[in-house]
Structures are given as structure tokens and as C-alpha cells.
Amino acid sequence: MTNKNFTTTCPLPIEDYPNVMLAHGGGGKLMKNLIEKMFIPAFSNDILETQHDSSVVEISGTKIAFTTDSFVVNPLFFPGGDIGSLAVNGTVNDLAMSGAKPLFLSAGFILEEGFPMIELWRIVSSMKAAAEKANVQFITGDTKVVDNGKGDGIFINTAGIGLVETPLEIVPKSVQSGDAILVNGDIGRHGIAIMAQREGLEFESEIESDCAPLNGLVQNLLDENIEIHCLRDLTRGGLASALNEIATSVNRQIEIDESVIPVREDVHGACEILGFDPLYVANEGRMIAFVAPSDAKKALEIMNKHEFGNGSVQIGAVTETRSKLVTMKSTIGATRIVDMLSGEQLPRIC
């Protein structure tokens, strides 16, 4: 091999973690480290360094958002969705988080030899239905097959492109002191639905994933000229990680109030049984919106009218303090720091 670039030292201290661990894909500190100390230095450019859910570029005068996600969820089918609907909504939501109107998706399938064709059809049918619901089209694709035992049934990658029409720059660095932080409903259902299915747990009522496309909801906010500064969907690492990423990005302290964060009773119960904190559990149809405080009330009204925003509330605000911390006033009145996830809480939830 004559790759001269390889001779340069890897910015990630490889001796600390010589092998990839599950936590490197978990949405917490180790994944952040891998991205910031390996991928970003290698592929260094201004756009990548924005570190947002999707990247926005101007091509021949047209502003295009571009994003990608691979889906390795286990199990493939779960209450409220499957790997197919997840693969559509995940990428649609990443585009929507830049204020883009999602238009076109690609589908890359990695199939394991021996995977039942009928399950593939079930997944493809689900992708079709989800794409129709989100009003996007699959226009390109690829299929690879790996030997039996070298995959896990099916992995799906979707990439997506969307059109950015808003003049707003919806990125972490647009967040300002005083911004209201809104969430579009109760948190923690997706992760718990997956874990319950995986562990064979049964609850009185079935907990369904919140998996949903958020582009319509975001479009409604844009149409009503809400001054949105940043949007972030609450996937791997949950609400806590999303808030920490933004707080770090803008070097401000974020304060949230536990008593107003919506968590369903059954999700609370399941979290207690499983030893999880709902703040860190993944969602696939939940986002936080950072909006100008003067627009918060109007934004909540718009969100609550939408089928995927019914239950929207303000959970906190961005402060003046330059601490990069996320703090939470607990239900008993104490204040605690909400840190990023260090290890792996829920592997393969998306």
C-alpha cells in the first residue's frame, strides 16, 4: 500500500480504544470522540464541521440539504414500525432539521444470504408507505448480498436530499441566549418499544415507537415565519445528548425543568424496570426546537395542531452563562447536571 496519508498519525489516541466498541455507535461520548478525532480531521471542510443532522450546500444557486443514515435496528419489526419506516423517517427528519423540504431518497440494502424474501418485501412495502406519508421519492438504490453469518438479516442505508427555501440558517451556531426550547411530545417511546420487544417484556398497554416524519411539522413552523434558530431530532442519546451537543456548540448553559418534560406513565415504569433514564432514551419522531422567545407561544400553538406535535411543550431555555452545561431542576426542586452519555445504553435502536 502506498497511501502517504496513512503515515500521518491518527488524531484519535488509538491505544486507548484499539478496537471498535458498541458504544462507538451509541450516540454518547465515545461516538462523539470518534467523529471529532477521526472522521472530521480526515475529511476536514467547513461544511462537515457544522456537525448538524444534515449539511446544506449551495449548488448553482440552489440550496440543497444532504444527509445519510444507516439502519441496523434489532429487532427488524417492533410495535409502531420496522427498519423500513425507520429508514425513511430517520433521513426525512435529518433533512427537516435543517429546515429543508425533503424531496428524494436513496436506498442501499445490505442483505445477508438466506434472509427470507417475504420479510424483504414486508420491509420494502413499509418503506413505500412511509415515503408516501412523508411525500418523498426513492430515485436511486443499490443491493449487496453478504455471506450467511457475515451480516444480520438486513441493514439499510438511506441518504436524502432536500431543498432549503427558508432564509433562516437553522444550525447549532444560530442558537442565542434566551431561546425557548420546545419539544413536540412525550419522550422515550421508541427506545422502550425496541427494548421491550428485544427482551420479551410485556406491559399492560403496548408501548409503540414514536417513529414519524417531522417534515410537515417543521414546514408549518416555517410557513408561519417562526424564528427558528435550531432544530435537532432526539435519536441516539436522546434528549440529554441533543441538549449537550447544542450547549457545547454555542458555549451556553441550557436549563430545563424536569416537571414539564413529557414522559408517559408506562414509559416511566419501563425505564425504572430496565434501569434507563428517559432523558437518554432514543426517539424517532421527536425533536427540540430552539426559537426566539417572542415566538415560543405561537410556535407551540402551531405544533400542537399537527398530528406529530400534539403534546408540544416548552421544556427550558438557553441562558447567558458560558458554561456549556445542561442543568435540570428536578421535580423535588434540586438542580442537577445532565451530562452526555458516556457508555452504551441501548445498542442498535436505529
Added chain:
Amino acid sequence: MTNKNFTTTCPLPIEDYPNVMLAHGGGGKLMKNLIEKMFIPAFSNDILETQHDSSVVEISGTKIAFTTDSFVVNPLFFPGGDIGSLAVNGTVNDLAMSGAKPLFLSAGFILEEGFPMIELWRIVSSMKAAAEKANVQFITGDTKVVDNGKGDGIFINTAGIGLVETPLEIVPKSVQSGDAILVNGDIGRHGIAIMAQREGLEFESEIESDCAPLNGLVQNLLDENIEIHCLRDLTRGGLASALNEIATSVNRQIEIDESVIPVREDVHGACEILGFDPLYVANEGRMIAFVAPSDAKKALEIMNKHEFGNGSVQIGAVTETRSKLVTMKSTIGATRIVDMLSGEQLPRIC
């Protein structure tokens, strides 16, 4: 599950092949069947039905090409390249085959728990070098980790977007009777380099993959106003499959001449030992160009001046005959039909 679409019958007769086989990803008849009878009917739209290496769409007046490919090559490192350079060049070439100028790529990593971090860095370094060579930028990415034993070290998906500036519509349906068919050099090296590495074969001289970015070569043809009707890179299924796909698409017979198809002596020898036909062996830096016959000579001159086109020749032409066949005049003067690959020749070569 309440997916109403699933209740419709799958257009693919599942009872014939109830489980996914390696050949479903091999670039031959089974893969074609899967795409045409499952993916296209499910995701049906005019753009997808073009069935080209990348799809071209107009967004707000700008013509954008979009494509995706997953890479599952085994082994990860081989003479002349690795999964990283392959992942860049494969997607760059798919964009170039639409006459687009490749601009931005996404990277989706599926890592297996336990994969050595140093190998990841080697691959990432190779991607960086290949992206610089092809003049494209990675602007978005994703990392997932699967449990040990549920993957195979690393799989990489890249999607890409490019700008289409040419007024030409470079797609199979633009091919015309009389078109000259040009190839940009000797065929079969990539597949043989992979197989030799996998089987531990040693030849007198090492056979290196032809893995290379073809966007510069295509741009030179466009800059000189060559009347290009179609371009197709010769990946899975090799030259034979690419020709068959185009012949079927335009309902014309294609005639090629074995004596002028460039195949290196050592590749010929390796093919004989391994029982392969070079016409079906995958390449990663080779393409065929269908050009107006009046432009063939000039096109070959331009191609031969480029570092990745040195060795370009005309190998055949499109006829008037409406047979959808590919026929080849053999070196001994006989004519035979060159069919599509039915089974699996070389699994996981990209």
C-alpha cells in the same frame, strides 16, 4: 403491524427463491429480477425507472445527479486499492456516468464490534486521499456499530450528488443505431486482483485493481463537445452485463469484436486458472461510452490522453437489428451470443 400495502401481492414470485442468495447481489439475472420485480414496482416513479447508474432530477432549476452504493468487498485491502478508495471511486463514477460533475459525498459506516481502530484509520485515510484525487468533499456521515459476529469488519455506504451542466441526456434510452462503443482500457483487473488476494494466488507480476475516478475523463469528453449518448461503468457483471443492459433498454443488437477488447496477458492467464470469462469480471475504473460514430475518433484521442483512458479503443457498435442481443465475433471468426450472467461469479468484489 398495520401496513396495508403489505397485503398486496409481491410482484416477485417469492416461491421461486424464498431466501436471498449471494447471486441476488451479483449483478446478473437474479439481481436484475429482484430490482425489476420488487424494488421498482414498490418505489415506482419515472426517475427510478431510468435504471441508470445515477438519477438526474431538477431542483429549483438546477440539475442534480444522485446515487448510492454500499461496499462490502472482501478482503478489505487488495492490490491497487481498498474498501475506502472503492467507496469513493464507485460513487464518483456512478455520478460521472450521468455526465454530472461529482461534488459532495456522504459516508455511512457499519462497523463490527471489535474491528481494529487502526484499520478504520487506514480506510478513512484512503477515503480522504481518493476524495482529494476525485475532487469531491465528504459533507455528511453516519456511524453504526453492530455486535461482534453480526457484520464483517466494516461495510461502507457512500451516496453522492453532482451537478449536471451538459445539455446532453446521457442515459440508456439516448443510445442510437450506429453508435460507436468505446472502452477506456483493459478489462478484468479489479475482479482478478480481489480473487487472487482472496484465494492467496500469486502471479509473476502482481495484478492491481483498476480502481480509479472517471469524472475527469468524462469531463474532458464533455468539454470537447463529444456527442455522448450513454456511459456505463463496468462494475458487477463486467462488460457483458453492461452491454446486455443497454441492448435490452434500447431494443437493439450490439456487436462487439473479441480481438480488439483489451485484456492483459496476466489477467487472461488468471481467468483461465480461476475459470472466469474476462467479459464478466468486475472493473472499478473502466467504462463504456456510446458516442455518435462521427465523434468516435476524436473521443478516442481525448480518452487516450487522460491518465485513466490510456488504452482506450472502440470495441463495437450498436446495430439496426431489434434483437436486444449482444453478439461477439470471436478471435477465430465465429459469432456467439454474449448473455447476461445468470448465477454468481464473484461474490463481494465491491
